[in-house]
Every structure is written in C-alpha cells, then in structure tokens.
Amino acid sequence: MQRTLLLALALSGLSYNAIAQKARPANTHSVDERVNQLLAQMTLEEKVGQLNQYTSDRLATGPLTENSSKYEDIKTGKVGSMLNVRGAKDTRMVQELAMRSRLKIPLLFGLDVIHGYRVTFPIPLAEASSWDMKAIETSARVAAAESAAAGIHWTFAPMVDIARDPRWGRVMEGAGEDTYLGSMIAKARVKGFQGKQLGDLDAVMACVKHFAAYGAAIGGRDYNSVEMGDRTLWETYLPPFKAALDAGAATFMNSFNDLNGIPATGNSYLQRDILKGKWGFTGFVVSDWSSIKEMIPHGFAKDPAQAAEIAIKAGSDMDMEGRAYITSLVKLVNDKKVDVAIIDDAVRRILRKKFELGLFDDPYRFSNEAREKKELNSYANRAKARDVAKRSIVLLKNDGQLLPLSKNTKTIAVIGPLGRSNIDMMGFWSVKWDNDKLVSVYEGLENKLGKNTKLLYAKGCGITDTSKAGFAEAVATAKQADVVIMAVGEAYDMSGEAKSKANIHIPGVQEELVKAVQATGKPVVVLTMSGRPMIFNWIADNAKAILHTWWLGSEAGNAIADVLFGDYDPAGKLTMSFPRSEGQIPVYYNHKSTGRPSPTDLAGSYRSGYLDMPNSPRYAFGYGLSYTTFELSDLKLDKKAFVDTDSITVTCNLKNTGKYAGEEVVQLYLQDVVASVTRPVQELKGFEKVSLKPGESKTIKFVINKEMLSFYDQQMKWTAEPGEFKLMIGNSSDHITLRTNFELTDRSANQ
Numbered sequence: 001m002q003r004t005l006l007l008a009l010a011l012s013g014l015s016y017n018a019i020a021q022k023a024r025p026a027n028t029h030s031v032d033e034r035v036n037q038l039l040a041q042m043t044l045e046e047k048v049g050q051l052n053q054y055t056s057d058r059l060a061t062g063p064l065t066e067n068s069s070k071y072e073d074i075k076t077g078k079v080g081s082m083l084n085v086r087g088a089k090d091t092r093m094v095q096e097l098a099m100r101s102r103l104k105i106p107l108l109f110g111l112d113v114i115h116g117y118r119v120t121f122p123i124p125l126a127e128a129s130s131w132d133m134k135a136i137e138t139s140a141r142v143a144a145a146e147s148a149a150a151g152i153h154w155t156f157a158p159m160v161d162i163a164r165d166p167r168w169g170r171v172m173e174g175a176g177e178d179t180y181l182g183s184m185i186a187k188a189r190v191k192g193f194q195g196k197q198l199g200d201l202d203a204v205m206a207c208v209k210h211f212a213a214y215g216a217a218i219g220g221r222d223y224n225s226v227e228m229g230d231r232t233l234w235e236t237y238l239p240p241f242k243a244a245l246d247a248g249a250a251t252f253m254n255s256f257n258d259l260n261g262i263p264a265t266g267n268s269y270l271q272r273d274i275l276k277g278k279w280g281f282t283g284f285v286v287s288d289w290s291s292i293k294e295m296i297p298h299g300f301a302k303d304p305a306q307a308a309e310i311a312i313k314a315g316s317d318m319d320m321e322g323r324a325y326i327t328s329l330v331k332l333v334n335d336k337k338v339d340v341a342i343i344d345d346a347v348r349r350i351l352r353k354k355f356e357l358g359l360f361d362d363p364y365r366f367s368n369e370a371r372e373k374k375e376l377n378s379y380a381n382r383a384k385a386r387d388v389a390k391r392s393i394v395l396l397k398n399d400g401q402l403l404p405l406s407k408n409t410k411t412i413a414v415i416g417p418l419g420r421s422n423i424d425m426m427g428f429w430s431v432k433w434d435n436d437k438l439v440s441v442y443e444g445l446e447n448k449l450g451k452n453t454k455l456l457y458a459k460g461c462g463i464t465d466t467s468k469a470g471f472a473e474a475v476a477t478a479k480q481a482d483v484v485i486m487a488v489g490e491a492y493d494m495s496g497e498a499k500s501k502a503n504i505h506i507p508g509v510q511e512e513l514v515k516a517v518q519a520t521g522k523p524v525v526v527l528t529m530s531g532r533p534m535i536f537n538w539i540a541d542n543a544k545a546i547l548h549t550w551w552l553g554s555e556a557g558n559a560i561a562d563v564l565f566g567d568y569d570p571a572g573k574l575t576m577s578f579p580r581s582e583g584q585i586p587v588y589y590n591h592k593s594t595g596r597p598s599p600t601d602l603a604g605s606y607r608s609g610y611l612d613m614p615n616s617p618r619y620a621f622g623y624g625l626s627y628t629t630f631e632l633s634d635l636k637l638d639k640k641a642f643v644d645t646d647s648i649t650v651t652c653n654l655k656n657t658g659k660y661a662g663e664e665v666v667q668l669y670l671q672d673v674v675a676s677v678t679r680p681v682q683e684l685k686g687f688e689k690v691s692l693k694p695g696e697s698k699t700i701k702f703v704i705n706k707e708m709l710s711f712y713d714q715q716m717k718w719t720a721e722p723g724e725f726k727l728m729i730g731n732s733s734d735h736i737t738l739r740t741n742f743e744l745t746d747r748s749a750n751q
C-alpha cells in the first residue's frame with residue numbers, strides 16, 4: 001500500500017484493517033502455510049533482514065551502534081524488529097516505513113515493559129513479596145493492555161533469573177532466590193502479558209530472559225561469567241524458564257554471561273539442545289543487547305562474522321542492536337559456512353509470531369491513538385497498581401504494636417531523603433515518564449489524612465550525603481511531632497542493569513539520621529526502600545517499626561499510607577534473604593547441611609560458620625509480619641508412608657488469633673534426609689495465602705507427591721528416592737511451627 005494512501009487513511013480515521021478486510025477475501029490458510037508462501041518469495045537479504053533488530057535511539061538501554069542508516073534499512077527490508085519505539089503515533093510512523101519495503105513485512109515493536117507501562121507497578125522483586133499470583137498476573141495484564149494500546153507487540157519480560165546475590169543490581173527485576181516460587185511467578189507473569197491469546201489487542205508477547213544462569217554472575221558483578229554445575233543449572237536455574245515456556249511464552253532472550261566458558265548467546269547446549277530440542281520451543285530467541293558481537297571481547301569470536309556464525313548455529317534467531325547478522329549472514333551463507341536452512345528456520349519462527357499477532361492483516365492494529373488515550377493511566381489501572389503495591393510491602397518489625405498508626409494523630413513528621421521523593425518511587429525499569437503522576441510518601445499521607453492532622457517534613461540528608469548538616473532541622477521537626485515516619489534507602493537508579501554494588505548498606509549517613517531522630521524519644525516508624533535486599537543492622541536492632549517498601553510505582557505513597565494506618569494489614573514475605581553483612585553473600589535459605597553444620601549458627605568447635613557473625617541472614621526467605629497474629633496447629637497426615645504412585649495428604653489449621661483481618665502465607669518445606677546426592681536443608685514445595693478475619697480459622701491442605709520429592713540423581717536422572725523426608729510448615733523459612741517426618745517406600749519392596 002502506498003504511503004500517501006496510508007496517511008490518507010490515518011487522517012480519515014478509517015483503519016487499514018477495515019479497508020483491507022473489504023478489499024481482500026479472508027485468508028483461510030494456516031499460519032504455517034502463509035509463512036511458507038512468504039518465505040518462498042524472500043531473497044536471502046530479506047530473510048536476514050528479519051533477523052535484525054535495531055533500537056530507536058530515543059530510549060537506548062545500552063551502547064548504540066551507528067544509527068544513520070536505520071530508517072533507510074527499514075524501507076529496504078533489512079530490519080525485522082525495532083525496540084524502544086513506543087506510542088501509537090511513533091510506532092505507526094515507523095511501521096509505515098516498513099510498508100514501503102518490497103514485501104511489506106511488518107516490524108515487531110519490542111520494549112522493556114518490566115513493571116508497568118504508563119502506570120508503574122511495583123518492581124518485580126517487590127511484587128514477588130506478595131506471594132499473590134493473581135496480583136502478579138494483574139500487574140502484567142495492565143502493563144500488556146497499556147503497552148499494546150501504545151503500539152507495542154512484545155515486552156522483554158519476565159526476567160526469571162534466580163538470584164542469590166543482592167550485590168547484583170538486577171535482582172530487582174526477578175522473583176528472588178527460590179526456584180519453586182520463581183516458577184509460579186514466571187507463569188503468572190507470562191499469562192498476564194499474553195492474556196487469552198496472542199493477537200488480542202490487549203496482549204503482548206512475553207520474552208523470558210535471560211537464558212540462562214545470568215543471575216549467578218560471579219561476585220554479583222553484572223555481565224560477569226557464571227561457573228555452575230549441571231545439577232544446579234537444571235535444579236535451580238532452569239525450572240522457571242521451563243515454567244514460563246509451559247505457560248506459552250512466545251519468545252526467549254539469551255544472556256550476556258558465559259556459562260562454564262561458553263557465552264550463552266553462542267551456547268548450543270542451552271538454545272538448541274535444551275530450549276529448542278528437549279523442550280520443543282517453537283517461538284524465537286532474541287539475543288541480548290549486542291550480545292552476539294560481545295562474544296568478541298569475551299574472547300570467543302575473532303570478528304563479527306565469526307560471532308554471527310556461532311550465534312545463528314547455536315540458536316540465536318534475532319540480533320538485538322548488534323549488526324553482526326545484517327553485516328555477515330548473507331556472506332556466510334554464500335560462502336557455505338552457514339546453511340540457508342538455519343536461516344529459514346529462524347525467519348519462520350519470527351514470521352509465525354507476526355502472523356499470530358495479526359500484523360499481516362493490519363500492521364497498524366496496535367497503533368491506535370484513541371485506544372491509547374483511553375487505556376493509559378486510567379483510574380482503574382491506577383487502582384490495580386495501588387492494590388498490588390500494598391500487597392508488596394513487608395512488615396519487618398513492629399515492637400509494641402506501634403503500627404498501625406491512628407488517623408487521629410495530631411502531628412506527624414515525615415523525615416528522610418525519600419519522604420518527599422516522587423521519582424524514586426518508579427524504580428529502575430519503569431518506562432521513564434515524567435514524575436508528575438508518582439505519589440510520594442508525603443503525598444500519600446496528605447491524601448489519607450484529614451485536616452486535623454498536621455504534616456511536617458524535613459529531609460535530614462540526601463541519599464548519598466556524608467554531611468550531617470541537615471540533622472538539626474530533622475531533629476527539631478521530629479520534636480514537634482507525635483509520630484515520626486522516616487523514609488530512607490537507595491535511589492531508584494541504584495539497583496537495575498549495570499547497578500552492581502559491593503556495599504549494600506543503606507547509603508550515606510541515613511542510618512545515622514535515623515539514630516539522631518530516634519534519640520528524641522519520639523515513636524519512629526522506618527520505611528526502608530530499595531530494589532535489592534539492603535543491610536541496616538542498627539535500624540533492625542533499634543527501630544520499633546520497620547516496613548520494607550521497595551519501589552512501589554505510581555501509587556507508592558497511597559499504598560504506604562494504606563498500610564501505615566491499617567486500612568490494609570501488611571502480608572508481604574521476603575523472597576530474598578537480607579544479609580547481616582556483605583561477607584555472608586551468597587546467603588540463601590535452601591543451602592546444604594555440610595558435614596559440620598553449626599547448631600549455634602556460629603563457627604565454634606570447627607563448625608561451618610563465621611567467627612564474627614551467625615550464618616543466618618538478618619531477615620530470611622519467607623519472612624514478613626502482620627498486624628494480626630496467626631496460629632498454626634493440628635498437623636495431620638493421612639499416612640506416614642507412601643509409594644511413589646500414591647500421595648500423602650497433609651492438613652493443618654490456621655487461625656487468626658489477633659485483632660485485625662489479615663492474610664498469612666502458609667509455607668510448606670521438605671527435606672530429603674538421606675539421598676544419593678546431598679540435598680538442601682529445606683526447600684519450598686507449596687504455599688497458600690489465606691485471608692482470615694479475627695477469630696476465623698481455615699484448614700490448609702497440601703498434597704505431597706513423587707514430583708515434589710524428586711531431584712537429579714548421580715546420573716542426572718530426575719527421580720525420587722525411597723527413604724525418610726522431613727516436613728516443615730511455618731510462616732517463614734526460619735519460623736517453622738509444625739514438623740513431622742514421612743517416608744517414601746520402595747515399590748519393589750512391596751511386590
């Protein structure tokens with residue numbers, strides 16, 4: 001279709017689709033037939049073009065290649081996808097360039113829609129703390145609906161990398177340290193992004209990343225190498241990817257790291273053998289930003305051509321902003337170094353998605369300004385963001401029931417560098433908008449409280465300040481208040497990509513500020529904010545009340561106010577351990593026992609520990625308090641032994657024994673006591689989030705089957721071995737209140 005005609009159609013308000021539907025008979029061919037028909041018409045250059053992705057230079061999230069020819073390349077069919085073009089208007093404009101190419105193959109528009117598009121939701125690590133799959137799915141659903149209405153076809157999410165090292169800044173993008181929970185969350189997020197089916201106007205393709213093992217970067221240093229045994233890879237790091245795939249994820253992204261010496265981008269074992277082979281993945285794999293070319297500094301390829309050859313053979317279908325494919329693949333095929341069948345396979349995978357999205361029927365179907373205006377930042381979307389935000393908050397301490405606060409408090413002082421900050425509420429991977437729509441803590445309190453409460457504010461210090469010059473004003477302000485709310489922590493851009501830190505203590509003199517304010521004797525509630533587990537030992541030991549609020553997005557202040565004043569009883573549980581010291585890292589709950597476990601958690605008598613501090617973290621995986629209290633009791637098993645074709649039903653009772661309605665996450669952990677491979681001291685194998693009114697009880701049921709007891713044995717066979725198992729139920733990995741043992745019996749022994 002001619003550009004002029006397209007423009008005329010756009011101006012007249014008629015959709016291309018409407019015209020196309022009239023002009024053409026409905027296409028009755030299957031997607032695969034249509035893909036093959038198109039492929040047969042394509043030149044090698046056009047095929048390679050489909051494997052090439054450029055960034056728009058407006059929103060780059062990595063180093064840029066030379067950019068002058070990008071738009072020319074689109075017109076000549078040398079580009080299959082753009083990232084970082086967003087908005088109905090801009091995507092339409094750029095798509096229109098593709099419609100001038102010989103075969104008019106539409107572009108795919110990809111973007112990092114990680115925790116919301118226009119309405120920013122909590123960062124993924126915060127959302128994970130909700131242990132609420134419905135809330136997590138909702139967050140992805142809204143992000144999908146908003147971004148799809150703004151012309152986006154494809155989000156580079158979810159990131160499902162398991163992470164045990166809080167120095168790594170990208171922990172904020174994931175679900176934390178646990179494989180089981182991480183797999184559930186991966187599924188929920190894929191379902192949320194992709195909705196009912198690809199092609200719906202409120203759905204975007206998910207891109208599961210980073211395949212694989214990126215979260216285990218040595219030293220927590222971003223982009224660093226990973227050394228990992230196959231058992232840990234298969235047992236701990238791969239399952240969330242598999243779960244996302246089973247949920248229907250359309251695409252995968254590979255990763256920057258090398259794994260045991262082989263860069264993931266050029267790794268056939270990962271992409272061909274596992275993903276496209278054993279797992280039968282039919283979607284396509286995009287490289288990470290320039291990760292094909294980065295195999296040169298890795299010392300794995302000598303030039304872009306060799307990098308391209310390695311990557312395409314290893315199963316990387318699309319080159320993100322690296323220009324290795326577009327400059328080398330045609331020659332590699334002509335020189336008979338790469339079989340054209342490999343190119344055809346990659347092109348087919350990409351075209352199939354374009355057909356499934358309906359882009360060949362109407363390349364502009366997602367670029368609809370009227371829908372964009374209606375969908376973005378709607379009241380309903382903000383209400384959902386507030387709901388998810390309050391569910392993401394973790395109550396770390398509440399001595400003397402200081403919280404919830406009374407709405408009749410006369411004077412409240414908000415103190416700390418994050419108390420009035422809007423921008424930090426959005427978190428690192430938000431689609432950067434102006435910060436006018438982000439609710440600060442102070443504004444959240446203003447919105448919540450009536451005229452009878454006086455609100456005061458003092459900054460005290462900046463986030464990284466070393467000066468205490470502002471302390472006097474902060475102390476004087478605190479003295480005028482009945483209650484002080486302190487907001488301290490990291491700036492939004494201190495965790496995220498390329499944000500690794502060797503020191504993860506609260507930055508600057510902020511902890512000193514809390515000390516100074518607390519010395520006034522006023523009741524102090526501390527809000528700690530960050531995109532990663534932080535260290536704040538003085539606050540943990542001395543503050544009366546602590547809420548960890550992460551980065552909660554657009555509605556942060558309102559959600560925090562809901563929790564502070566008891567309109568919502570906090571129920572979040574940490575999904576990553578908070579260490580006492582960087583020296584403990586990696587510290588995670590599902591570690592092995594060793595031959596010399598320390599009963600005291602310390603090193604004494606030649607035990608496995610440290611001389612100067614316990615092994616345990618400050619706050620463990622699964623930890624989080626509530627305003628109310630819960631009691632677990634009446635543990636019952638329907639049998640104490642079972643054969644592997646059978647199962648055991650476990651029940652227990654949960655009662656809300658406190659004064660507030662609240663939610664509790666009942667957590668089931670198992671341990672294989674003796675096995676042919678040493679097993680973790682505990683592993684999460686089930687949980688239920690339960691909502692109870694004061695005095696109310698509920699019977700919780702778990703069914704234990706062979707799958708939950710299985711692991712990779714010495715031959716790397718997924719199996720459950722007969723023997724004794726420990727069963728632990730509690731409200732945190734370090735607070736187990738119900739324990740028993742059961743047995744998996746040998747079937748052959750019974751025959």
Ligand code: BGC
Nearest residue numbers: 061062112156209288289497
């Ligand atoms: C990140 C990816 C991201 C991509 C596109 C890379 O630097 O590692 O996670 O999707 O950039 O922005």
